[in-house]
């Protein structure tokens with residue numbers, strides 16, 4: 001693996017709308033390599049643990065219910081400047097504010113069902129990648 005990592009999920013709305021392929025294409029076109037990937041459904045307990053940092057925010061309960069409502073694709077991506085470049089590629093949390101051509105502008109349904117997750121720091125990228133993947137599952 002060269003460069004730094006970031007962690008992403010294709011959220012339940014992205015999977016439901018059959019956008020796994022188009023989103024992965026944008027990820028590859030953006031210069032990212034996939035070093036780990038799995039297709040799975042989170043339990044509410046797992047989604048709650050993943051989003052623990054948001055537990056005081058008003059949308060936490062809905063976010064946990066939503067993220068466990070259907071299958072997701074989890075992946076670790078690598079590229080130089082991975083965290084910041086991936087945040088640029090996905091666009092703003094609210095898709096109505098996301099820049100043209102970004103993954104959220106193209107594929108998100110709403111501020112909650114916003115197609116993808118992207119890590120917000122190198123530290124969280126490593127924590128999030130370790131939450132989903134062992135060393136043996138990274139290539």
Ligand code: UDP
Pocket residue numbers: 054059063092093111112113114116117118120
């Ligand atoms: N979210 C929401 N309502 C809000 C803000 C966030 O439902 O007002 C959800 C949304 O799915 C978002 C996630 O909570 O992606 C995590 O929020 P964060 O502020 O970390 O946004 P992100 O880093 O995903 O852009």
Ligand code: MG
Pocket residue numbers: 118119120
């Ligand atoms: Mg965030």
